[in-house]
Amino acid sequence: MKSLVKFFSRHLTARLMGYFALVGLIGTILIGYLTYSSVRGMVFASTVGQLQAVANLKEDALDRWVEEQRRNVILIGSLPEVREWGEILLSPNQSEAIRQSAREQLGEYLRFAVANLSDLRELAILDLNGMVVLSTDKISEGQDWSHEPFFVQGRSVLYVQNVYFSHWNGEPMMSIAMPLFDVSRRRMAVLVCHLNIERLDRIILERSGLNMMGEVYLVNSDRQFVSVSPVRRQQAGSLHSQGIDAALSHKDGFGEYINYAGDPVIGVYRWLEHRELALLVEVPRAPVYQPALRMMVNLVIVGGMTGVLLTIGLLFFSRQITRRVRLLHQNVSRTLHDFSGEVAGDPGEDEVSSLNRVFLQVADRMRSQESELQRQNRAFNKQQRELQRSEAQLRVLVEHVPDVLIQLRREGEITYVTPSVEKVLGYLPTELLGQDIMEYVLPEDWAAVRTIIQEIYEDLSQVKRFEFHFCHKDRVYRAMEGMGKAIDCDDKPCILLSLRDITRRRLRK
DSSP states (O other): OHHHHHHHHHOHHHHHHHHHHHHHHHHHHHHHHHHHHHHHHHHHHHHHHHHHHHHHHHHHHHHHHHHHHHHHHHHHHHOHHHHHHHHHHHOTTSOHHHHHHHHHHHHHHHHHHHHHOTTEEEEEEEOTTSBEEEESSGGGTTOBOTTSHHHHHHTTSOEEEEEEEOTTTOSEEEEEEEEEEOTTSOEEEEEEEEEOHHHHHHHHHSOTTOOTTOEEEEEOTTSOBOOOOHHHHHTOSOOOOHHHHHHHTTOOEEEEEEOTTSOEEEEEEEEETTTTEEEEEEEEHHHHHHHHHHHHHHHHHHHHHHHHHHHHHHHHHHHHHHHHHHHHHHHHHHHHHHOOSOOOOOSSOOHHHHHHHHHHHHHHHHHHHHHHHHHHHHHHHHHHHHHHHHHHHHHHHHHHOSSEEEEEOTTOBEEEEOTTHHHHHSOOHHHHTTOBGGGTBOGGGHHHHHHHHHHHHHSTTOEEEEEEEEEOTTSOEEEEEEEEEEEEETTEEEEEEEEEEOHHHHHHO
């Protein structure tokens, strides 16, 4: 070791090569690590984007499926034959023969519907006491479902009971219920539809762009898989992971974490509010980052080979340089040894003085520019204060204007509401932010309002005046007069609506 240190201390070429090799090695490792980190970040972002796209597809497919089943149930429940046969079946004034005939006809019709609509598992007619009067599954007839949530809610409105585990068969189920009315519009029974949950499995398990290692699954509030798959049912239990815990806390997000099976994954988790389920889309982490790791290893190898070649080249050129350095050192040493007189000064301005004069001129110029910048800064601060004062005055004016001002995005999302909305419509501004305005518009006015919004976007310069009905917080629709104009919001067009309550004017007419 001592001889090696002595060798490096005596030979400039050795030191240059040693320093270059050390710097090259550190640089290669640093570049490899930075490249790996950069590629890893891009791969992570790309993977998360793909997982979010899959999550969107699954959520949309699930919502479309549930909405389709709602329409099917509404269609079945609104058919005149179902109402007529149901009224006869439930009427105590009819003879047993007539009621039995109605039972057979209605049962045949319901079985036909279940056979032709593969997503329906069972259709049942319940009386107003919750007893199953007729069902496509004979086992259900005569059972008391009066305490089931789908019956309790379905007596009044169309109700979708999200996935739950049935106490009579232990399987996950999803039910839709709606009241049935007779010809006099009196409630006479409840129509209950149990959906085929296997369809939900097919929607979730369909690959939709994920590689074979990816996994998509649903977890309910009891931390159990929502699936009729035997494999999933064997894994039943209390499921935990960062993604599952966050989603069940009603949070949406993504990240790297350990999944329920103890494997490191990249996942996207989402709480499906309307379905009361957690949706998770995950892929194993190691295969995703393998290309980035392989790129880093290849880069280090190529960098090392390049460093070796450059070191060999440096050895040749450094010898040429050190030869001249030694020659210059010898000449300077000889000159200093032979010098014995006083160095005469240059009577003219030397380079240092000239450089000093230039520095002084530059310093004077910088001080002058600094003074100008300070003046401009004071002027800018004054203008900024005036602008803030004007903005405060405008804000006070907007907040106290009697009409309601609403700012919308193109898709109808409310992004700003003036405080006057509380006096006019009863809502706090925070209650409407982020909501779809169409949820508050009378359904009969939807088409007209959408047409107005489309016309405003087609001609950004025009102001549209229209009338429609807006739902007050007391759930009564108020007649409103609106004026709409397209404005720029962060370089994107949006709509500013001015709304005025004209309900009293309408009543006077």
